[in-house]
Amino acid sequence: MSHTPSPELIVPKLKASTIVNMLKKGMRTSGRGPMEYRPIEIVPGYVRNADGSALVRLGNTVVVAGVKLEVGSPYPDAPDEGALVVNAEFVPTALSTFEPGPPDENAIELARVIDRSLRELKAIDMSKLVIVPGRRVWVVYIDIYALDHDGNLVDASSIATLAALMNTSLPRVDVDESGSVRVDRSTRVSPLPMNNKVVTVTIAKVENVMFVDPDLDEESVAETKLVVAVSEDRRIAGLQKSGAGGFTEAEIATALDIALDVGTNLIRLAASKLESSGAGLTPLGERSTS
Amino acid sequence: MERPKLIREDGLRHDGRRPDELRPTRITVGVLNKASGSALVEYGGTKVLAAVYGPREIPQKHLLLPDRAIIRCRYHMLSFSTHERKSPALSRREIELSKVIREALEPVVISETFPRTAIDVFIEVINADGGTRTAAVTAASLALADAGVPMRDLVVGVAVGKVDGVLVLDVDELEDMFGEADMPVAAAPSLGLVTLLQLNGVLTREEFDSALKLALRGASQIYEKSREALRDKYMKVRVEE
Numbered sequence: 001m002s003h004t005p006s007p008e009l010i011v012p013k014l015k016a017s018t019i020v021n022m023l024k025k026g027m028r029t030s031g032r033g034p035m036e037y038r039p040i041e042i043v044p045g046y047v048r049n050a051d052g053s054a055l056v057r058l059g060n061t062v063v064v065a066g067v068k069l070e071v072g073s074p075y076p077d078a079p080d081e082g083a084l085v086v087n088a089e090f091v092p093t094a095l096s097t098f099e100p101g102p103p104d105e106n107a108i109e110l111a112r113v114i115d116r117s118l119r120e121l122k123a124i125d126m127s128k129l130v131i132v133p134g135r136r137v138w139v140v141y142i143d144i145y146a147l148d149h150d151g152n153l154v155d156a157s158s159i160a161t162l163a164a165l166m167n168t169s170l171p172r173v174d175v176d177e178s179g180s181v182r183v184d185r186s187t188r189v190s191p192l193p194m195n196n197k198v199v200t201v202t203i204a205k206v207e208n209v210m211f212v213d214p215d216l217d218e219e220s221v222a223e224t225k226l227v228v229a230v231s232e233d234r235r236i237a238g239l240q241k242s243g244a245g246g247f248t249e250a251e252i253a254t255a256l257d258i259a260l261d262v263g264t265n266l267i268r269l270a271a272s273k274l275e276s277s278g279a280g281l282t283p284l285g286e287r288s289t290s
Numbered sequence: 291m292e293r294p295k296l297i298r299e300d301g302l303r304h305d306g307r308r309p310d311e312l313r314p315t316r317i318t319v320g321v322l323n324k325a326s327g328s329a330l331v332e333y334g335g336t337k338v339l340a341a342v343y344g345p346r347e348i349p350q351k352h353l354l355l356p357d358r359a360i361i362r363c364r365y366h367m368l369s370f371s372t373h374e375r376k377s378p379a380l381s382r383r384e385i386e387l388s389k390v391i392r393e394a395l396e397p398v399v400i401s402e403t404f405p406r407t408a409i410d411v412f413i414e415v416i417n418a419d420g421g422t423r424t425a426a427v428t429a430a431s432l433a434l435a436d437a438g439v440p441m442r443d444l445v446v447g448v449a450v451g452k453v454d455g456v457l458v459l460d461v462d463e464l465e466d467m468f469g470e471a472d473m474p475v476a477a478a479p480s481l482g483l484v485t486l487l488q489l490n491g492v493l494t495r496e497e498f499d500s501a502l503k504l505a506l507r508g509a510s511q512i513y514e515k516s517r518e519a520l521r522d523k524y525m526k527v528r529v530e531e
Contacts, residue, residue, distance in 0.1 A: 001362050108386055112382065120490060236494070
């Protein structure tokens with residue numbers, strides 16, 4: 001049963017009112033502008049045993065996403081397509097109020113929002129993931145773990161997911177006469193076939209002021225959020241109002257205009273960071289003390 | 291299953307509706323005896339029951355908040371409400387929908403009136419034919435009103451879809467299954483607030499604007515019917531002399 005949550009973080013009244021008052025003047029306590037993201041770091045291939053992975057640091061929020069490819073059966077209603085399974089977990093390393101156990105409603109919502117954005121856009125070319133038509137296909141498991149929570153886990157997860165997918169390569173498979181499939185993970189034949197790229201842009205609202213990429217303090221004072229999935233070709237690939245509260249029609253229009261601009265920029269930024277693969281990046285545990 | 295033609299030659303939908311037409315709706319308030327409030331909402335073949343218990347004390351004191359009532363919400367489908375039998379256990383979909391429905395109701399419930407209590411909203415989907423979550427929001431907000439919970443407005447839900455390239459109001463299951471996009475919306479019309487918004491599919495910015503306008507027009511029609519149903523119930527209440 002879903003219930004009104006206790007606040008994840010108690011923000012002192014003075015701090016909360018400072019956050020709100022500054023936002024009303026177009027400023028943020030961190031010095032960022034309302035439409036400015038925190039610095040983004042992407043470490044592709046962070047997990048060697050995954051078929052594709054990425055560690056993403058969005059300010060002080062850290063998320064790792066990994067892709068595992070398994071040979072499985074196709075869905076009965078899509079016999080000539082691969083399958084996609086997205087799962088997310090907020091592990092207890094991330095925040096004092098996160099407890100061990102199966103994914104809670106927030107983690108389930110996050111996974112389903114990212115799943116829908118990929119699925120509806122056909123971001124992954126599922127038709128190229130068939131091994132034996134109608135019988136054996138690649139199942140793409142995307143697992144997302146929030147390791148350190150300083151707000152906006154959804155956007156950090158979506159960037160990590162995109163980076164992990166772009167980092168994924170298909171292993172070589174051999175099919176013998178009897179139709180059984182042997183996977184050779186030591187040989188990689190091609191990158192994961194992609195049709196499109198997508199990221200989410202989270203827009204938070206407090207007292208009619210909207211801003212992107214809320215940190216944990218800002219998230220705690222925000223009334224509500226709108227998560228907008230934005231495709232590389234500037235379409236809306238999914239929406240989710242998340243959190244109590246609501247938006248007026250005009251606010252939604254403004255939020256979408258913001259999201260389409262910011263989202264396409266984020267995709268460009270992520271793609272360029274992945275091209276300059278790894279150089280100058282600091283994986284978890286090797287962080288500079290600045 | 292073959293993909294059926296969803297928009298016919300004459301521009302009407304597979305069930306004969308115009309693109310901007312709702313299915314026949316039936317709304318009844320106060321259908322249960324024991325619950326503090328209840329409502330049964332039907333959008334075409336979709337039939338959803340909502341019951342409210344509370345505000346009340348609950349044994350799980352750690353959940354309660356000192357300055358307001360909490361809302362607890364469960365969206366649940368009966369095992370035989372769908373074509374394929376649904377496992378009675380709560381699915382990931384039901385967990386997500388319980389959350390988004392609760393969050394659609396939160397802005398209209400004046401929860402500060404009852405600190406340290408819980409308002410429980412139980413939703414049972416009896417028959418599913420598309421738009422169950424939006425019918426659930428309508429039913430839940432009517433059940434809350436029926437329970438006498440103080441509210442700023444009613445919330446009513448309706449889904450808009452894109453099928454065969456055409457934006458259509460109040461999608462049924464066939465249109466949801468074979469359509470290009472499905473966008474459930476719930477709104478508090480008098481407050482001018484959208485309190486539930488999801489999009490499953492891909493829309494351009496222009497398509498979205500038309501889709502939201504269409505949804506809000508549909509919502510205001512359902513809003514009128516909801517108010518009527520609420521009035522109907524209280525017209526029947528007799529005060530004993």
